[in-house]
Amino acid sequence: MKFSTRAASIERLRTDCVWLPVVGGRHLSPGGEALDAETGGRISAALASGDLSAKAGATLMLHLDGDARRALLVSFGETDEVGEKAWNEAVRAAFRAAGAIAANDAVSLLHEVPVTGRGVEWKLRNQVAAGREAAYRFEQLKSKRDKQPVRPERVTLLVARAGASRAATEVARATALANGVDLARDLGNLPGNVCTPSYLGDVAKKLGRDFDLKVEVLGERQMQALKMFSLLSVGKGSEQPPRLIVLHYQGASSKQAPVALVGKGITFDTGGISLKPAAEMDEMKYDMCGAASVLGTMRAVAEMKLKINLVGVIAAAENMPGGRASKPGDIVTSMSGQTIEILNTDAEGRLVLCDALTYVQRFKPRTVVDIATLTGACVIALGHHHSGLFTREDALAAELTDAGREAGDTCWRMPLDDAYQEQLKSPFADMANIGGRPAGSVTAACFLSRFADGYDWAHLDIAGTAWKSGANKGASGRPVPLLTRFLIGRCEG
The missing domain is CATH 3.40.220.10 (Leucine Aminopeptidase, subunit E, domain 1)
Known part of the structure; x- marks a missing residue:
């Protein structure tokens, strides 16, 4: 259309x-x-x-x-x-x-x-x-497609002649945004046997060719050299190798500090050794929707040619049980040097994100927003209307909240008090990867906050908004509209 x-x-x-x-x-x-x-x-x-x-x-x-x-x-x-x-x-x-x-x-x-x-x-x-x-x-995967045209x-x-130029610009931007949303939806809807970490890397490379983006896809050896042992631990039980995918869009002076988007890209999540129940496990193909939203937003921004510098980082892995998989009680060392006791292998998203949040420091970003289908607890707290927003920065919270309202892709600010950090204590490591059932989405954000150093940071938990269940299940493309409107605001502010 x-x-x-x-x-x-x-x-x-x-x-x-x-x-x-x-x-x-x-x-x-x-x-x-x-x-x-x-x-x-x-x-x-x-x-x-x-x-x-x-x-x-x-x-x-x-x-x-x-x-x-x-x-x-x-x-x-x-x-x-x-x-x-x-x-x-x-x-x-x-x-x-x-x-x-x-x-x-x-x-x-x-x-x-x-x-x-x-x-x-x-x-x-x-x-x-x-x-x-x-x-x-x-x-894409049907042998017989709908013959009825759209x-x-x-x-x-x-439109009125007086505002015709501005109207044309807005419609062109809205079309670019819709293209980004469609990309995020397509990636989310693909099954796990197609959309693997390597596949996400290939999609990023194609975006690079189509929109003149610089793209790097790091393999296991490169991540080992960087000491990303937390991220690598998640993919140990899978035949699919993990990837760290990095995209660069430069629309402004090189002197301008970039905004960075960090996406969780768990292309399928069985829970690992802490195996999930079989019912509705097929929906765990959507556990890479944070990564999909980064790719969709990068596409929209590049097509709009926004005057901003943007970095997208995707931590991609498949979480499977296996003889080499991480076990509850294992301790791993993150890229930051902090050690983590893995009490639940199904709390894997934070294990890949923490190394990505450390890695992104090298780009000296002004602001970092991570996006993840992180916790079922956020779904219980907010349902399927708002994404959960966690940040200590009031101004950043206001920017993201306003962008969500403007885009019709809303988020709701959640607490991030230091008192919740107590739940992550471990007798054997610097921290545990879970803090128990109470305030599960908050303690997950508290975990990530320990790795978000040197920049303004916000975390979006999209577990309740990234896809819809039921007979009409499918990826929503959220929060590509929120993120894109936020970046437009940064250009215009």
């Missing part, structure tokens, strides 16, 4: 279908009123008949002028005040209704509806996001 903007009069445009917003059950936007006048009042007559429900998301298809041109009336609710929830419901409904008809192109005026606290650029971006979400399919193929967003 392709999106573009155009500054033109709606009456002069010829399209398969025009999308007209309706507010308060009966009010058309200015563009809708103009088209109604041009068609002799056919649209207002349909509204007067009561055929369109006032409920947000209700739709009504009209044929105009007796030809193939259609008008899709989209209700934004019973009141003239439109909030974000009603807006999103209506926009998603418009794409569903348009997808059910044989119309290859459409013109949208949905952004003419005022949304409380939001400007036209936000509404343009959200339409692109909703359309690409509706168009997404994961069929419709509409093209959507034109009609």
